[in-house]
Amino acid sequence: MPTKAHGPRLKAYNRMTPSHTRRIFLQKGLTLVSAAVTVPMFIDSTVWALADPLDTKRTQQASGKDGKILVVVQMSGGNDGLNTVVPYADDAYYRARPGIGQAKDKLHKLNNYIGLHPNLAPLKAMYDDGMASVIQGVGYPNPNRSHFRSMDIWHTAQPEKETATSGWLGRYFDNTCEGQDPQEGVCIGGQAPLALKGEKTQPLSFERPENFRYNGPDKERYHDLNSSKGMDAQAQQNVKSGVATSKRPAIITPGSQLEFLTRTAMDAQVSSDKINKILNEYQTKNSYPNNEYGNGLRTIAAMIKGEMPTRVYYVSLGGFDTHANQGGRHDNLMRDFAQGVDAFWKDIKEQKNEQRVVMMCFSEFGRRVEQNASGGTDHGAAAPMFLFGPAIAKKAGIVGQHPSLTQLDNGDLKFAIDFRTVYASILENWLETPSKPILGQQFKTMPIFRT
Amino acid sequence: MAKLYPQLEPFSATSSDEWDRVKVSHLLSRAAWGGTPEQIDHFLEIGPRAAVDELLDFPDGGADLIAQNDVPDLSQIEGYPKSFADRRKLFEGKSAEERQLVQQRLNQANQQALRAIVIWWMKQMVGGQYPLHEKLVFFWHGHFTTSARDERSAWLMWQQNETLRTHAAGNFGKFVKAISRDPAMLDYLNNQQNRKAHPNENYARELMELFTLGIGNYTENDIKEVARAFTGWAHDGEGFIYRKFDHDDDAKTVFGKQGNFDGDDVLDIILQQRACATYIASRLWRFFVSDELDPPIVTGLGDLLRDNNYELRPMIRTLLASKAFYAPTNVGVQIKSPVQLVISTVRSLGVAVPDYGRLYGSLDQMGQIPLMPPNVKGWPGGRLWINTSTLFVRQNTALWLAGGEPIVSGRKLMDRANRNQKNRPNVAVESEGTPSEIVDAWIERLVQRPIDPSRREILIGSIGKKPTEESVRAMINLILSMPEYQLC
Numbered sequence: 001m002p003t004k005a006h007g008p009r010l011k012a013y014n015r016m017t018p019s020h021t022r023r024i025f026l027q028k029g030l031t032l033v034s035a036a037v038t039v040p041m042f043i044d045s046t047v048w049a050l051a052d053p054l055d056t057k058r059t060q061q062a063s064g065k066d067g068k069i070l071v072v073v074q075m076s077g078g079n080d081g082l083n084t085v086v087p088y089a090d091d092a093y094y095r096a097r098p099g100i101g102q103a104k105d106k107l108h109k110l111n112n113y114i115g116l117h118p119n120l121a122p123l124k125a126m127y128d129d130g131m132a133s134v135i136q137g138v139g140y141p142n143p144n145r146s147h148f149r150s151m152d153i154w155h156t157a158q159p160e161k162e163t164a165t166s167g168w169l170g171r172y173f174d175n176t177c178e179g180q181d182p183q184e185g186v187c188i189g190g191q192a193p194l195a196l197k198g199e200k201t202q203p204l205s206f207e208r209p210e211n212f213r214y215n216g217p218d219k220e221r222y223h224d225l226n227s228s229k230g231m232d233a234q235a236q237q238n239v240k241s242g243v244a245t246s247k248r249p250a251i252i253t254p255g256s257q258l259e260f261l262t263r264t265a266m267d268a269q270v271s272s273d274k275i276n277k278i279l280n281e282y283q284t285k286n287s288y289p290n291n292e293y294g295n296g297l298r299t300i301a302a303m304i305k306g307e308m309p310t311r312v313y314y315v316s317l318g319g320f321d322t323h324a325n326q327g328g329r330h331d332n333l334m335r336d337f338a339q340g341v342d343a344f345w346k347d348i349k350e351q352k353n354e355q356r357v358v359m360m361c362f363s364e365f366g367r368r369v370e371q372n373a374s375g376g377t378d379h380g381a382a383a384p385m386f387l388f389g390p391a392i393a394k395k396a397g398i399v400g401q402h403p404s405l406t407q408l409d410n411g412d413l414k415f416a417i418d419f420r421t422v423y424a425s426i427l428e429n430w431l432e433t434p435s436k437p438i439l440g441q442q443f444k445t446m447p448i449f450r451t
Numbered sequence: 452m453a454k455l456y457p458q459l460e461p462f463s464a465t466s467s468d469e470w471d472r473v474k475v476s477h478l479l480s481r482a483a484w485g486g487t488p489e490q491i492d493h494f495l496e497i498g499p500r501a502a503v504d505e506l507l508d509f510p511d512g513g514a515d516l517i518a519q520n521d522v523p524d525l526s527q528i529e530g531y532p533k534s535f536a537d538r539r540k541l542f543e544g545k546s547a548e549e550r551q552l553v554q555q556r557l558n559q560a561n562q563q564a565l566r567a568i569v570i571w572w573m574k575q576m577v578g579g580q581y582p583l584h585e586k587l588v589f590f591w592h593g594h595f596t597t598s599a600r601d602e603r604s605a606w607l608m609w610q611q612n613e614t615l616r617t618h619a620a621g622n623f624g625k626f627v628k629a630i631s632r633d634p635a636m637l638d639y640l641n642n643q644q645n646r647k648a649h650p651n652e653n654y655a656r657e658l659m660e661l662f663t664l665g666i667g668n669y670t671e672n673d674i675k676e677v678a679r680a681f682t683g684w685a686h687d688g689e690g691f692i693y694r695k696f697d698h699d700d701d702a703k704t705v706f707g708k709q710g711n712f713d714g715d716d717v718l719d720i721i722l723q724q725r726a727c728a729t730y731i732a733s734r735l736w737r738f739f740v741s742d743e744l745d746p747p748i749v750t751g752l753g754d755l756l757r758d759n760n761y762e763l764r765p766m767i768r769t770l771l772a773s774k775a776f777y778a779p780t781n782v783g784v785q786i787k788s789p790v791q792l793v794i795s796t797v798r799s800l801g802v803a804v805p806d807y808g809r810l811y812g813s814l815d816q817m818g819q820i821p822l823m824p825p826n827v828k829g830w831p832g833g834r835l836w837i838n839t840s841t842l843f844v845r846q847n848t849a850l851w852l853a854g855g856e857p858i859v860s861g862r863k864l865m866d867r868a869n870r871n872q873k874n875r876p877n878v879a880v881e882s883e884g885t886p887s888e889i890v891d892a893w894i895e896r897l898v899q900r901p902i903d904p905s906r907r908e909i910l911i912g913s914i915g916k917k918p919t920e921e922s923v924r925a926m927i928n929l930i931l932s933m934p935e936y937q938l939c
Contacts, residue, residue, distance in 0.1 A: 148601035162641065162653050163827045184838075191815055194825070204840040211816070212840055215847045215856055216928045221913050225933045230906040252903060257784050260834060261842075261934035268839035323551055372548040 066356070068430060071300060071313045071344075072169075073293075073361040074193070075337065077320030078147065080330055081366035081383030081413075084120070085134055085402075089113045092405035096370045100327055100377070110134065114402060119334040122342035123386070131345070132388050133396045133448055135422060137403040139382035139415025143365065147321070147379075150364040155195035157420050157439050168423055169312050170198030171438045172431065185312035186303070188296035193314055203314075207292070209279045209299065213272040226265035278306030284350075286343040289336040293317040297340045301347040304357065311431070320363060324374035337361075341388060354390050358430050358449075361386040362419070368411055382415035385422060387448060391430065396448045421446055456751035458775040462499055470499055476899035477782045480939035481739050482506050482771050483582035485795025488896060503772045507764060509581035511621050513613040517580055523564075523571040525605060530560035535688045564605030568612070569821045570807045576794045577804060587619035587767075588612065589790065590738045592821065593829035595630045595662055597639040599822045604688075607635040608822055623731060623761040624722050627663060631714055634686035640827065643685050645678060646697040652678040657827050663721050665730040669706075676703040680717040722761060729753035732766065739770060741781045742833055748775050783900045783938050786836050789817035791939065792845055796852045796931070799897055800876040809857055813848040817841050837937065849931040854924070878923045886911050886918055893927055898935045906933065 087093050088104045089112060107115030108124035114134075116124050126132040140159050144150045156164035166174070173184050173196075185196040187205035196203035206212040214222055224230045235252040252258045282302035288294035296315035303310065317337055322330050341359070348354050366383025382403055387396075403413040424435040424443035429451075436442045464470040475494045479486030483506065486494070494502040510516045525531050532538035541553050576585045592615055599608050611633050618626035630636055637643050637654070645651040655678035659669045683698030684691070703712045705720050712720075721727055732752035733744055756766045770776060787795065793814065797804055804810055814820050818841060824830055837845075851857050854875030884892070890910045894902055913929055914922040930936060 146601065163657070165826050165828055190812075192818075197825075202835055202838050204838055205816075206840050206843075207816070211847070212843055214843060214932065216850045216932055217925055218913065218929060221909055221929055222932055224909050225906055225929060230903065230909050232903050232905050235903060235905075257786060257834075257938055258934055261786075261837065261937050264837055264839060264842055265934055268842050271839050272843065321555075323548075323555060372551070373546060374548050374552065376548075378548070378551055 067309060067311055068432070069304060069311060069313065069353075069357045070169075070426060070431060071297075071315070071357060071359040072195070073297075073337075073341070073359060074314070074316040075320050075333075075361060075363040076147075076151070076316050076318040077322075077363070078150075078365045078367055078379055079320040079333075079363035079383060080322060080326065080377050081363070081380075082369065083326075083330055084117050084334065085110075085136070085384045086115050086117065087113060087402050087405060088115050090402075090405050092369075096405065098371070099375050100330075100371050110398060114398070117331075117334045119331055120338045122338045126341075126345065126388060127397060130394060130397065131390055131392060132386065133392045134398050135385045135387065135417060135448075136398065136400040137382045137413060137416040138362075138385045138400075138419050138422065139365070139413075140418055140420070141415075143381035143409075143412065143415070145365065145379040145381070147364060152194060154362060154364055154419060155193060157423055165197075166199045167193065167195035167197050168438055169196050169314075170194075170201060170203065172198075172312070172427060172433060173201045174198040175433065175437050185314060186308075186310045187314040188299050189292065189314070189316055193316075196312065196314055205314075208295070209276050213276055214269070223269060226262060226269065228262065228266075231262075274306070275303065275308070278302050278308070282306075284343070284347050286346040286350075287339070288343045289339045291317075291336065293336065294340050294343070297344045298347075301344050301351070304348065304353050305351045322367070322376050323372070323378060324376040326376040345388065358387060358389040358391055358426070360422075360426065361388075366413060369405055369408060369413060370411060381409065381412035383413070385419070387422075391449050393447055393450050396446075399446060399448065417446075418443065422448075425449070455755075455769075456747050458745070458748055458778070459751050459755075459769055459773045461769075461772045462774045462777045464499070470495065472895060473782065473900050474499070474777050475502070477777065477939075478502060478506075478771065480791075480795065480899065481776075481785070483586060484576050484791065485798045485939070487798055487801060499777075500772060503768055506583040506771070507620065507768055509584040509620070511617060511619070513616050517584075518575070521571075523567040523609070525564045525567065525609070528560050528563045528567065530556050531564050531605075532557070538688075558602050561602060561605050565599050565608060565822055566811065568605060568609050569811065572612070572821055573790075573794070573804075573807065573810070576790070577797050584616070584619060588615045589821070590735070591615045591619055591626075593738075593824060594734060595633075595636065596824050596827050596829040597633075597635045598824045598826070599635075600825075603635055603638060606689075607638065607686075611635040620764045620767060621762070623756065623763055624718070626763075627658075627722075628715055628718055630662070631658070631681070631718065632684065632691040634688070634690060637684060637686045637691070642681055645682050645684065646694075647679075647682045647699040648697075650675070650678045650682055650699070654678070654681055659721065661827060661829075663727045663730065664724060665726065665733070668724065668726040668730070673705055676705045676712075677717045677721075679703050680705070680712045681714045684714055725753065725757065728756040728761070732756060735767065735770060740776055741784060743780075745775065748773075783935075785939050786833055786937055787939050788830065788832060788836065789814050789819040789845070790821065792817070792937070793848060793852065795939065796849050800853055800927075802852060802854070802874045802876055804852070805874045806857070809851075810848075813844060813851075816844045817848070842937075845937065846932045849936065850928055853927060853931055855928065875924065876927060878920055878927070886914050886916065889914060889918055889923060890926065893923075893930055897927070897930050898933070899939075900935075902933070902935050906935070 082093065083100065083102055086102045086107055088107055094101045102117060106118040108121055109115040110127060123132060140153060144153060152164070153159045155167045157168040158164040169185055184201045185203045187193055187196055187203055189205060190207050192203040192205035216222060228236055231252055238251065238253050252262065279299060279302050282305065284298065284301070288298045293315055300313045300315065317333070317340070319329070319333055345354070348357055362385050363383060365380055367377035367380040369380070372378055400417050403416060407414065420439050421443045424439060425445040425448050427433050427435040427438060428445050429449045472491055472495060475491050476486055478494065479490060497505070514522045526533050532541065541557070542550050545553060579585050595615070597603070597608070597611055599605070614629050614633050618629060640654040640657055641651045642654040645654065652674050655674050659674065659677065660666050679699040680703055683694040685694050686692060698713070700711060702709055705712060705717050706724065708720055710716065729750055733749045736744060736749055736752065752766055752770060755769055759765045775781070793810060811820065818836065819830055890907065894907065910926055910929060914926045
């Protein structure tokens with residue numbers, strides 16, 4: 001558990017003297033603190049007034065400046081791994097895919113056996129810079145070919161549990177000490193993914209920053225009604241002292257639902273102002289794909305630059321379920337995928353934040369080795385994963401062997417690397433937390449990261 | 452019959468503790484989907500007992516009993532097969548690849564069919580004749596959870612909803628036997644794969660942990676044995692079938708009893724456990740009253756259930772009429788579920804839902820779409836509904852329903868300028884009176900209990916000395932955005 005860096009703040013939580021209140025509020029407010037925080041606490045209106053959310057100088061002193069960050073890119077629908085990382089030196093590939101095989105001369109060759117899809121030029125450049133890792137043949141035992149079930153397995157990291165209720169990243173947050181940053185992950189997209197849901201913590205998710213704010217009129221009164229300003233003197237006294245001295249109805253008492261809601265509403269406003277300000281001010285000359293995925297990555301880059309203390313960001317690119325005529329569609333997906341990754345990392349480097357960030361890209365399964373009669377591919381099993389960032393170890397450019405194209409499991413590639421070993425490596429060697437409590441068993445880590 | 456625990460005795464008004472609007476609103480919030488001003492007046496007049504009786508007076512049956520001409524017509528959905536035989540025909544003589552394409556199209560049609568069912572259901576919640584019936588169906592949906600998330604057949608989900616509807620206030624024993632034969636359930640919890648040669652324990656485990664007894668009231672061995680009793684209970688895509696050759700006919704030992712049990716036998720044994728009645732009582736208490744369990748109350752309700760041979764109505768009647776139900780500590784302390792939030796907003800404002808498709812999208816962002824619970828535990832509820840992002844979605848959705856701008860969704864903002872003007876609440880009547888009278892009337896209508904005096908002052912200040920229709924509407928928006936509005 002990363003207690004070291006957070007020790008002093010944890011102490012501050014326990015010692016709620018007035019002089020600490022303001023600082024803690026700043027940290028809490030900027031942490032997008034979740035409903036899960038049960039520390040009985042309230043901030044009086046003076047503190048509220050001091051905590052000007054638009055004061056960037058102050059926010060820069062807030063936590064999270066040096067924290068490590070994981071960005072997860074989910075390729076939904078089952079990405080065709082064989083047309084992404086192409087085993088061009090194996091004739092079996094071209095025999096299995098007479099119509100949709102990628103021509104050898106157009107690939108970005110990584111070695112004398114595999115090459116990247118023609119539209120992945122930016123990823124090749126990152127690979128050459130030692131900023132990319134291709135992990136080959138990733139999967140899990142008894143592969144499930146249902147999108148839903150397989151995605152759940154990747155999210156929960158508990159293939160044996162039919163009814164898992166939390167995700168691996170959610171449990172990562174569950175396992176950090178209470179009161180510590182970070183409290184939860186942030187997903188840019190409609191619905192929060194199971195991966196980020198904990199037993200004790202719920203992730204934040206918003207599709208667009210416009211949704212992450214109050215859209216109604218009269219913002220000033222809205223603010224007053226949603227803060228301690230709109231509270232009876234008696235109520236303010238109650239929550240400050242932590243003792244209910246009035247039994248009158250409607251008076252807000254410590255620990256009550258109304259106190260909890262008011263506190264969350266205050267946090268929400270601070271976070272919302274901060275995020276919307278960060279995004280409005282964010283400028284980049286790097287061009288992201290004009291879709292939810294591209295906007296999401298841009299938002300994440302802006303939030304990292306804005307020094308949000310969030311540790312885990314999540315974004316999805318959909319449309320990989322290419323059963324028919326996959327050629328053009330998959331080409332476009334590859335182009336979008338690469339353009340997003342490229343723009344994001346250019347931004348992150350310009351911000352000089354690259355040392356803090358690792359990006360992990362996965363899909364719920366790969367696809368059949370043989371193309372089908374409709375010029376597409378059906379649901380398969382093992383597939384490559386990508387990791388990006390300068391933290392990638394020198395020798396980790398290509399990890400594992402490419403799975404055999406002839407020794408198949410029901411027509412599908414056999415996995416050699418369990419995805420949970422990748423998770424374990426990220427948890428232990430990047431997020432610096434023991435993986436066993438999160439994954440339920442000890443997986444051997446791989447030397448993917450620089451030491 | 453044993454004497455009733457004092458707090459379970461029926462509430463009756465006294466001069467110091469009257470049957471007032473706060474209590475009526477509380478009953479209508481918890482046992483229905485929020486009250487309109489007319490309903491509140493009506494219940495105020497007839498008194499607490501008659502009010503509960505009226506709420507509980509609904510037919511125990513499927514949708515055609517309540518809305519003959521208005522059940523979702525899945526046959527209108529393009530590509531959705533009219534019967535299982537039709538569905539099978541689509542696959543006949545097709546190659547593996549073609550079959551996959553057929554499956555893909557079926558999945559799309561199925562998604563549409565599910566949506567049609569959800570929208571039909573929400574319409575029943577908004578305007579149906581029997582709000583407590585709908586509320587109980589929704590409760591049981593979260594109890595006997597089955598999720599359509601993994602492309603479960605819309606037809607089977609509809610059938611299950613009918614089962615929930617039929618037994619919602621009936622006999623719990625019959626209910627759990629019906630649900631154990633329900634195709635969507637058999638599918639969801641893998642009893643379809645529960646065979647003598649390879650027992651699958653998923654249904655047996657959830658049956659005891661979540662549906663009947665609660666954790667700690669059975670052993671791992673009980674799970675194994677109960678699973679064996681359910682071997683061969685399956686469905687053929689349309690209805691329940693008993694696969695004789697998959698059923699384990701040997702003796703089993705469940706809760707110390709030995710015999711050649713089948714599913715019904717073990718359910719009878721489970722129902723004999725006192726823990727079962729107490730557990731069901733605790734679930735209903737949490738849903739209708741509070742997350743705080745008062746052990747004697749829950750035990751009392753459980754005993755009532757057992758004494759009535761698991762008939763649900765008497766127990767629900769006692770619960771909703773009890774002193775405990777109206778205790779001040781239980782009023783205004785529940786965080787509205789997203790469904791409760793949107794339905795009660797529509798009802799208490801007296802407006803129509805402008806666009807069910809968008810409402811579906813908002814519910815998604817708030818974390819609760821009917822038929823799509825996240826997992827077998829149902830929706831966790833309580834404070835987990837609220838975080839800094841869902842709170843904004845909740846506030847903005849209420850504003851939209853009151854005539855404001857729609858929530859921005861993934862699609863292009865086609866109708867940003869197209870505000871929801873026609874759906875605005877009618878404020879003409881309430882505009883009469885002094886500013887504080889107007890504010891109090893709307894607080895009573897929307898929050899339904901007193902609010903903090905300083906917050907009330909802010910609202911009074913907002914409408915000005917000479918309130919206009921516009922300033923009153925703006926004040927209503929403020930009420931909808933207050934922390935108090937998240938509670939019922």
